[in-house]
Amino acid sequence: MTAMATGAELPVVDDRSAQTVGGVASGGAPHRGRRHHLQQLTARDRIVVALMVAIPLLLVVVLVWVPAIATVLLSFTSWNGIGGLDTIKWVGMANYDNVVTIYPPFVPAVEHNLLWLAILFFLATPFGMFLAVLLDKEIKGSRIYQTSIYLPVVLSLALVGFIWQLFYSRDQGLLNALLGTKIDWYGDPKVNIWAVLVAASWRHVGYIMLLYLAGLKGVDPTLREAATIDGATQVQTFFRIVFPVMRPINVIVLVITVIEALRAFDLVWVVNKGRNGLELISALVTQNVVGEASRIGFGSALATFMLIVSVVFISIYLATVLREDK
Amino acid sequence: MSRPQSEAEYLAKLIPPSVAATQFNRRSMVKGALGVGAALSVPGLLAACGSSSSTAGATAGAAASGTTSLGSNYSDAIPKGAMQAVVDAYQKKSGKVTVKVNTVDHNTFQENINNYLQGKPDDVFTWFAGYRMRFFASQGLAGDLSDVWKKFTGFSDAFKTASTGDDGKQYFVPIYNYPWAVFYRPSVFTKYGYTAPKTLDEMKTLAAQMQKDGLVPIAFGDKDGWPAMGTFDILNMRINGFQFHIDLMAHKHAWNDPKVKQVFSTWAGLLPLHQPASLGRTWQEAAQSLQQKKAGMYLLGSFVSQQVDQGKDLDFFTFPEIDSTVGSDALDAPIDGFMMAKKPSNEAAAKDFLAYLGTPEAEAIYGKTDTSDVLANTNADTSFYNDVQKKSAALIGSAKNIAQFMDRDTRPDFASTVMIPAIQTFIGKPSDVDGLCNSIEAQAKSIFV
Numbered sequence: 001m002t003a004m005a006t007g008a009e010l011p012v013v014d015d016r017s018a019q020t021v022g023g024v025a026s027g028g029a030p031h032r033g034r035r036h037h038l039q040q041l042t043a044r045d046r047i048v049v050a051l052m053v054a055i056p057l058l059l060v061v062v063l064v065w066v067p068a069i070a071t072v073l074l075s076f077t078s079w080n081g082i083g084g085l086d087t088i089k090w091v092g093m094a095n096y097d098n099v100v101t102i103y104p105p106f107v108p109a110v111e112h113n114l115l116w117l118a119i120l121f122f123l124a125t126p127f128g129m130f131l132a133v134l135l136d137k138e139i140k141g142s143r144i145y146q147t148s149i150y151l152p153v154v155l156s157l158a159l160v161g162f163i164w165q166l167f168y169s170r171d172q173g174l175l176n177a178l179l180g181t182k183i184d185w186y187g188d189p190k191v192n193i194w195a196v197l198v199a200a201s202w203r204h205v206g207y208i209m210l211l212y213l214a215g216l217k218g219v220d221p222t223l224r225e226a227a228t229i230d231g232a233t234q235v236q237t238f239f240r241i242v243f244p245v246m247r248p249i250n251v252i253v254l255v256i257t258v259i260e261a262l263r264a265f266d267l268v269w270v271v272n273k274g275r276n277g278l279e280l281i282s283a284l285v286t287q288n289v290v291g292e293a294s295r296i297g298f299g300s301a302l303a304t305f306m307l308i309v310s311v312v313f314i315s316i317y318l319a320t321v322l323r324e325d326k
Numbered sequence: 327m328s329r330p331q332s333e334a335e336y337l338a339k340l341i342p343p344s345v346a347a348t349q350f351n352r353r354s355m356v357k358g359a360l361g362v363g364a365a366l367s368v369p370g371l372l373a374a375c376g377s378s379s380s381t382a383g384a385t386a387g388a389a390a391s392g393t394t395s396l397g398s399n400y401s402d403a404i405p406k407g408a409m410q411a412v413v414d415a416y417q418k419k420s421g422k423v424t425v426k427v428n429t430v431d432h433n434t435f436q437e438n439i440n441n442y443l444q445g446k447p448d449d450v451f452t453w454f455a456g457y458r459m460r461f462f463a464s465q466g467l468a469g470d471l472s473d474v475w476k477k478f479t480g481f482s483d484a485f486k487t488a489s490t491g492d493d494g495k496q497y498f499v500p501i502y503n504y505p506w507a508v509f510y511r512p513s514v515f516t517k518y519g520y521t522a523p524k525t526l527d528e529m530k531t532l533a534a535q536m537q538k539d540g541l542v543p544i545a546f547g548d549k550d551g552w553p554a555m556g557t558f559d560i561l562n563m564r565i566n567g568f569q570f571h572i573d574l575m576a577h578k579h580a581w582n583d584p585k586v587k588q589v590f591s592t593w594a595g596l597l598p599l600h601q602p603a604s605l606g607r608t609w610q611e612a613a614q615s616l617q618q619k620k621a622g623m624y625l626l627g628s629f630v631s632q633q634v635d636q637g638k639d640l641d642f643f644t645f646p647e648i649d650s651t652v653g654s655d656a657l658d659a660p661i662d663g664f665m666m667a668k669k670p671s672n673e674a675a676a677k678d679f680l681a682y683l684g685t686p687e688a689e690a691i692y693g694k695t696d697t698s699d700v701l702a703n704t705n706a707d708t709s710f711y712n713d714v715q716k717k718s719a720a721l722i723g724s725a726k727n728i729a730q731f732m733d734r735d736t737r738p739d740f741a742s743t744v745m746i747p748a749i750q751t752f753i754g755k756p757s758d759v760d761g762l763c764n765s766i767e768a769q770a771k772s773i774f775v
Contacts, residue, residue, distance in 0.1 A: 081440050102768040170606050187606020276750040291437045292738035
């Protein structure tokens with residue numbers, strides 16, 4: 001497939017060079033053709049192009065870069081959010097020092113974020129892919145399975161939290177009633193992160209399943225036929241042929257998994273506002289910054305930790321993508 | 327990085343009261359539940375107040391006219407209606423002033439209070455007494471109401487103190503409060519022949535008997551983080567006294583002081599008598615075990631009546647004495663009320679309205695509709711009080727010292743980001759009191775600077 005794509009592009013490249021050669025022959029100046037092309041734009045076109053570049057750029061700067069840099073700057077300050085900027089006090093690394101040394105929820109929060117990533121990556125995502133492969137086999141009632149597995153994705157995580165509360169409630173929940181146990185699923189700090197991860201995975205599996213199923217439908221069936229004729233087993237066909245062919249989808253699935261793990265927030269917030277065994281960095285940031293608490297500097301320091309973790313993953317992703325593109 | 331913050335604001339609106347953990351929620355739950363019955367009485371009381379306008383008026387000067395505004399977090403149907411009834415009665419009485427009511431969802435109101443007060447706040451807004459009030463007063467975000475207070479009659483000194491800022495001026499007009507006490511069902515006590523305990527030892531003996539009788543002695547739920555603060559407050563006030571408690575809330579004492587450790591150790595001794603697995607249970611679920619007569623006692627605010635047959639077959643006693651030299655005459659009784667913006671658009675009208683809100687007449691109009699609270703003004707008509715309200719009023723009246731509740735008496739950032747996790751850690755692992763107190767103190771030092 002890769003070879004075919006390259007082959008298809010080649011004539012285009014040839015065309016372009018032929019045009020340039022033609023331009024040189026007729027006009028003499030090598031760049032004129034291009035400049036001429038630019039001059040063909042009317043003033044109105046140029047304004048439109050400028051706006052189309054400027055508006056997204058402005059949005060990215062104002063909505064992404066300014067807040068990100070402001071967060072990093074504020075993390076070195078002490079501020080309760082009241083009064084002008086002159087009431088902001090610089091405190092150097094004190095917030096970072098406090099976060100690491102005396103703030104008990106911080107270490108559990110980092111652990112939980114990593115655990116979240118690990119569970120999604122090693123269990124939920126592969127399981128979603130597995131379901132997609134199964135459903136791709138056109139088994140009976142495939143549509144019904146697809147719908148029911150995908151259903152949780154349509155629900156917001158906040159709603160997912162409530163649905164699982166019906167299962168998990170210690171005194172009135174379905175799970176304890178069926179099992180005859182007295183486990184405090186959402187309250188026991190040793191258990192609740194796993195209970196929440198089950199709920200999060202429930203939703204994540206459906207998401208990955210749908211993405212992957214769409215990808216599988218796009219795989220050229222002749223590839224499988226060829227593999228079958230060559231005597232490959234189902235497993236071999238998937239891992240040697242289908243999986244490598246679906247590389248773009250695989251990258252998207254990987255990126256979505258990492259994003260879901262880093263932005264995990266709503267579910268724990270709905271359960272208990274990210275306390276008592278359900279600490280996540282995003283929840284700690286919210287607890288400290290939003291509302292009356294207003295520990296802007298301290299919360300920003302926590303947010304900066306999250307930014308650093310995100311940057312690590314973004315760098316790995318970009319490095320991989322850029323290397324492959326060469 | 328700003329994503330979780332905006333999501334939180336978005337989610338705050340989605341989270342139903344049973345899950346969210348704010349002051350507003352427990353208030354609103356009470357109000358909402360009492361709604362249907364009370365709504366029927368609104369027309370009647372409006373007619374009644376029209377004829378009884380001869381009350382000792384505290385109107386602030388004849389200059390008041392024009393329009394003023396009220397930023398209200400009384401967003402549920404019935405408190406909203408009660409507030410509107412008060413506003414209507416005021417407009418009728420004044421004849422010159424119009425009050426524009428801007429009702430905001432209670433969660434949103436509290437989440438945005440910092441921005442709200444720094445932007446263009448309404449002339450008058452609803453808020454709480456305690457540190458939460460003094461904080462905004464000292465930040466210069468609230469207007470001085472000392473001259474309005476000079477005309478007030480019927481408020482006890484305790485209410486005046488609770489309305490006073492750090493600079494000795496008044497910034498707050500109280501409307502009602504509600505006590506925290508140990509609630510029980512008289513039918514259960516009669517059935518087993520229990521009597522209300524006077525000392526902690528008696529309470530422990532009673533609890534042991536309840537366990538023998540197959541009851542959970544003390545219902546308990548701390549999923550939302552704040553209810554257990556009430557337990558800490560009352561134990562600290564009973565063991566170390568009111569003044570120590572208030573000073574501790576202001577961090578004038580260290581949290582690793584042996585006196586604080588004693589509070590946690592006493593609590594650790596009581597925890598086996600509490601309902602287990604409390605960290606996964608909301609206060610509503612815990613109240614259900616009292617309602618179903620599976621639990622014998624429950625330490626909570628009087629809003630518990632909402633969950634227990636609308637207050638029928640419900641009684642309470644104040645938390646028993648622990649140290650006879652300290653006694654048992656202090657309790658938590660949070661006060662709700664009103665404040666004025668620093669620069670109101672119409673100061674004369676705003677003060678005239680606030681002066682009216684503090685009158686017995688206005689408070690009775692409110693109290694007739696919202697019947698779970700004790701009205702702040704002692705001159706207010708209380709003939710419509712139910713039994714729990716009557717007893718609550720008597721208990722608050724006899725208390726020598728009244729605290730506001732931990733999250734109103736100390737800095738909100740300390741209460742929510744340090745004390746909630748700390749108390750939940752303690753409930754999960756009550757053995758490590760020393761480590762806990764040292765951790766709280768280290769964090770308190772970084773916040774109280």
